[in-house]
Amino acid sequence: MTSAAPSELPYDPTAPLTPTGNLRRRLIVSRVAQGLAVGAAFVAVAVLAIVVFDVVKSGASVLSLDFLVKDPSQYGVGGGIRSTIIGSAIIVAIGAVIAVPIGVLIAIYMTEFARPKSRIAGALRMGLDLLQGVPSIVIGIFILGLITLPQHEDTGFAGSVALAIIMLPLVARSAQEVLRLVPSPLREASDALGVDRWRSIITVVLPTALGGIVTGSILAVARAAGETAPLLVNDSTAPPHLTFNPFGPMPNVPVQILTASEALNPAGFATAWGAALVLLALILIANVGARFLLARSRRKLTG
Amino acid sequence: MTERDPDVTGTVPNQDVVPRQRIQTTAAVPVPAPPPQIAGARPEPARATVFDIKDMTVFYGTKKALDWTTLKIYRNLVTAVIGPSGCGKSTFIRSLNRMNDSIPGFRLDGQVLYHGHDIYAGATNRVEVRRRIGMVFQRPNPFPKSIYDNVAWAPRNLGLKSNLDERVERALRSATLWGEVKDRLKVSALSLSGGQQQRLCIARAIAVEPDVLLLDEPASALDPVATASIEDLMHELKNRYTIVIVTHNMQQAARVADRTAFFSLDPHEHVGTLVEYDDTNVIFSHPADTRTRDYVTGRFG
Numbered sequence: 001m002t003s004a005a006p007s008e009l010p011y012d013p014t015a016p017l018t019p020t021g022n023l024r025r026r027l028i029v030s031r032v033a034q035g036l037a038v039g040a041a042f043v044a045v046a047v048l049a050i051v052v053f054d055v056v057k058s059g060a061s062v063l064s065l066d067f068l069v070k071d072p073s074q075y076g077v078g079g080g081i082r083s084t085i086i087g088s089a090i091i092v093a094i095g096a097v098i099a100v101p102i103g104v105l106i107a108i109y110m111t112e113f114a115r116p117k118s119r120i121a122g123a124l125r126m127g128l129d130l131l132q133g134v135p136s137i138v139i140g141i142f143i144l145g146l147i148t149l150p151q152h153e154d155t156g157f158a159g160s161v162a163l164a165i166i167m168l169p170l171v172a173r174s175a176q177e178v179l180r181l182v183p184s185p186l187r188e189a190s191d192a193l194g195v196d197r198w199r200s201i202i203t204v205v206l207p208t209a210l211g212g213i214v215t216g217s218i219l220a221v222a223r224a225a226g227e228t229a230p231l232l233v234n235d236s237t238a239p240p241h242l243t244f245n246p247f248g249p250m251p252n253v254p255v256q257i258l259t260a261s262e263a264l265n266p267a268g269f270a271t272a273w274g275a276a277l278v279l280l281a282l283i284l285i286a287n288v289g290a291r292f293l294l295a296r297s298r299r300k301l302t303g
Numbered sequence: 304m305t306e307r308d309p310d311v312t313g314t315v316p317n318q319d320v321v322p323r324q325r326i327q328t329t330a331a332v333p334v335p336a337p338p339p340q341i342a343g344a345r346p347e348p349a350r351a352t353v354f355d356i357k358d359m360t361v362f363y364g365t366k367k368a369l370d371w372t373t374l375k376i377y378r379n380l381v382t383a384v385i386g387p388s389g390c391g392k393s394t395f396i397r398s399l400n401r402m403n404d405s406i407p408g409f410r411l412d413g414q415v416l417y418h419g420h421d422i423y424a425g426a427t428n429r430v431e432v433r434r435r436i437g438m439v440f441q442r443p444n445p446f447p448k449s450i451y452d453n454v455a456w457a458p459r460n461l462g463l464k465s466n467l468d469e470r471v472e473r474a475l476r477s478a479t480l481w482g483e484v485k486d487r488l489k490v491s492a493l494s495l496s497g498g499q500q501q502r503l504c505i506a507r508a509i510a511v512e513p514d515v516l517l518l519d520e521p522a523s524a525l526d527p528v529a530t531a532s533i534e535d536l537m538h539e540l541k542n543r544y545t546i547v548i549v550t551h552n553m554q555q556a557a558r559v560a561d562r563t564a565f566f567s568l569d570p571h572e573h574v575g576t577l578v579e580y581d582d583t584n585v586i587f588s589h590p591a592d593t594r595t596r597d598y599v600t601g602r603f604g
Contacts, residue, residue, distance in 0.1 A: 116407050185444035189504070192402060193457040193511060194434025203460065208447055 052280065059277030062270045068278075072240040072256055078267050081275050083242040087250040088279075091156045091235070092225045094246055095163035099224075100217045103171025107213075110172075111179040112187075112201055125173075132169040139165050140230035147234070154237045156250030162230030167220040174216025178209045178297075211297020218290035222283045228254035253279050350377040353515060353545045354399060355416040361394050364408035368394045372413075372577045374564060381537055381546045383560030383583065385553055387598070390566040391575020392549045396517050399547065400436035401429040417515075434461065437513035441520040443500035445492035445507070450475075450484050453492045453503055457511045470510060477543075478506035479536055498529020505536065509544070516540065518548040522555065534559050553599055557587050565595045 011020065019027060070080030106124065114121035143162040148154060182205050190200035206213070231254050238249035240256075253275050260272035354376035361369040369391035376382050384392045394403065401422060403409045415422040422432055445453050454471045463470065471488075475481040480502045484495070492503055501521060508516060518537075522530040537546060537559045550556050556563050564580040579586060579595045590596045 183444070185440060185442060186446060188402065188440060189444045189446065189507075190456075191405075192400065192433055192438035192440075193460075193508065194430055194432075194437070194513075195457055195460045196430045199460045203456065204446055 052284075055273065055277050055280055058270075059273035059275075062274030063277060067274055071242055072251065072260075072271070074240060078271060079240065081253065081256065081271075081278060083240055084251045084253045084256040084275065085278065086242060086244075087156060087238070088225065088252040088254070090244065090246055091159045091231070091250060091252055092163060092221060094157065094160035095167055095224060096217065096221045098160065098164035099167035099220070100171050103168050103217070103220075104175050104213060106168075106172040107175035107179055108201060108206075110176050112197065112205065125176075128169040128172050131165070132173070135229070136162075136166055136227050137229040137233070140233035143230060144233045154235045154249040156235055156238075156246040156248070156252070158234035159231045159250070159252065160246065162234060163224040163227060166227055166230070167217075167224045170220035170223060171217050174219065175209075175213045178212030178216060179205065181212065182208045209297075211293050215290040215294035215297070218286050218293075222286040222290070225286075226254065226279060226283055228258065231255050232258065350380065352376070353378050353418065354547075355419075356414070357416070358413035359395070359398065359415060360412040361391070361398055361403070362408070362410040362412075363406060367572070367574045369398075369566075369575045370569065370572075374577060374580045376545065376547060377562065378545050379541055379543075380561040381541050381548060381559050383556035383563045384547065384549045384566060385551070385556045385563060385598075386566035386575070386578075387568060388551070389573075389575070390568045392551075392566050393519055394575065395566065396519050396547055396549045397438075399515075399517055400433050400438055402433075402438060404429055434511065435513055436515040436517060437508035437511065438517040438519065439501070439504050439508050439521050442524050443497055443504050445495070445500050445503050447491065447493060449489045450492050450495070450503060451488040454507050454510045457507065461511055463511065474506040474510035475503075477509055477540065478502045479532065479539070480506055496529070498525050498532060501525060501529065501533060502536065505533075505540075509540070513544065515545045515547065518546065520549050520551060523551065530555070553587075557583060563587070565590070565592075565598060567594050567598070 067080045068085075069082050071083040072081065073079035106128070110121045110124060114124075139162050143158050143165075147158040147161060151158070186204055186208065187200065190204050191197075231252050235250055235252060236255045236258075238251040238255075240251050243250060257272045257275045257279070260268045260275065262268070352375045354374075356372060356374050356376070359369065359372040360367065372391075372395060384395060386392050397403045398411055399415060399417075399422070403411075411423055417432070417436070421427060446456060448456065451471055454474050455467055458464065458467060458470055472481060472485075475484065480499060483499060484490075484503075492500065495503060501524075505516075505518075505521070522533045525533065534555065537548070540546060541561075548556075548559065560583045562580070563583040563586040565578045565586060566575050567578045568574070569576050579590055579592045581590070585591075586595060587599050590599065596602075
């Protein structure tokens with residue numbers, strides 16, 4: 001049964017379903033906004049792609065087995081990156097050993113022990129956010145006064161402590177976010193079984209969140225691995241020989257890149273590019289691996 | 304359906320020991336009639352009291368959630384708590400093993416005596432309270448671990464490590480889940496169906512042999528078949544445990560409970576109050592309070 005359009009409606013419901021009124025204008029605005037958002041996303045990816053491409057293009061020519069297994073030459077020109085990569089790895093590893101347990105414990109305090117809306121936890125969270133915003137050179141100078149100057153010597157360990165301070169807020173905040181994802185009914189369940197909180201945390205909450213905590217820690221470590229300023233201040237005078245003693249000066253990649261690039265010599269630039277490529281590759285691999293782990297642990301959490 | 308007789312007529316507690324609970328409210332409530340005699344009630348020896356709750360009043364911050372509740376819960380009976388949404392049923396049951404402690408602003412006045420010991424006394428440790436008073440929640444909440452590890456988790460952490468396999472099997476058998484899972488104990492508990500998960504949670508709770516099992520709407524997230532298996536399970540379990548169950552399903556209360564407490568929402572103050580507490584068949588066949596009658600006959604407004 002058909003009938004004429006009811007006169008009380010302000011439009012004709014039987015008209016074809018093409019845009020009418022100001023819908024045409026609204027559609028255009030919507031498309032423009034969408035275009036801007038997509039464009040911005042492409043800019044971000046493009047910047048990354050250009051950086052990676054440039055580093056690969058300039059660094060690939062130096063890259064060889066020799067480059068990886070030789071120590072740098074005295075003034076940063078030529079030579080390889082063996083001692084600096086190993087030095088960087090040791091410095092970063094010590095930093096992680098300091099920062100990750102403390103960061104995870106801070107996160108456990110904030111999510112598991114502090115009362116909701118606790119003032120201490122709130123202050124702590126703000127402190128961590130501020131610490132995250134402190135320029136790394138400031139942390140470097142702080143450690144210079146605290147460790148390096150009293151020791152009268154650059155040490156890898158001083159660099160480790162500075163990097164640990166940089167990692168700490170990243171580890172704590174990311175672990176906190178993951179612990180928050182652990183469903184609270186799990187905590188209720190373990191509470192209701194008459195098991196104390198700490199045992200619940202180590203046997204239920206932490207295993208459930210483990211993937212995410214590991215991921216967050218890897219991301220924090222990767223971020224700190226590329227930090228240069230604290231190492232320039234605290235660990236930049238090492239001879240280029242391989243050393244495993246963190247309590248003495250330790251060669252490391254960021255400082256090597258800096259000295260090589262300041263050599264005003266094409267061979268120096270090449271070394272800097274090569275070292276930059278290796279550093280970038282390691283950090284990208286760590287990032288991608290960490291994100292893969294995170295995705296897996298998310299799937300586990302959601303059943 | 305409200306006339307349905309629960310099969311508990313023979314286990315009526317001694318009426319002299321169980322004073323009928325009446326709560327004073329600001330609402331104009333007719334003076335309660337004297338307790339009707341229960342047909343067929345045989346004099347029974349008084350059952351041991353597990354919970355002796357005196358004047359329990361619960362606040363969340365400044366809001367009063369539950370007012371002036373006084374009742375006793377008896378050993379090896381199923382006690383049901385029924386009432387409309389927001390009447391304080393969950394608040395009540397969660398206050399029995401201090402699960403509300405973690406809620407900001409929670410405060411409890413009055414006394415909750417468990418075998419004569421004050422649950423909220425300063426010397427009482429809430430972890431120890433929960434070790435003896437287990438709880439199963441509305442939504443199944445198995446740990447993201449294997450079926451075996453779910454049941455074995457609490458015994459392991461409480462130091463009950465001897466004969467763990469045997470203990471796990473016993474708990475799963477008691478929860479009538481053993482037959483369904485015995486060949487896949489190492490499989491993740493999250494792969495079980497909702498009803499199986501809930502029975503696993505019950506098995507997990509009884510693996511540490513609690514004295515009391517608190518069930519907070521244990522079947523409300525389950526389908527009728529799974530609900531029926533949980534109800535059958537309760538009949539089995541009450542021989543060994545004292546069970547308190549919150550349910551919004553009156554038929555369920557009528558089917559499983561020996562004693563039933565009806566809570567209601569005070570229409571003026573919006574505070575949950577205990578209206579009537581009696582044997583289940585009394586509550587469902589000839590309740591003393593008109594509000595109870597209206598609720599159990601579905602005339603509740």
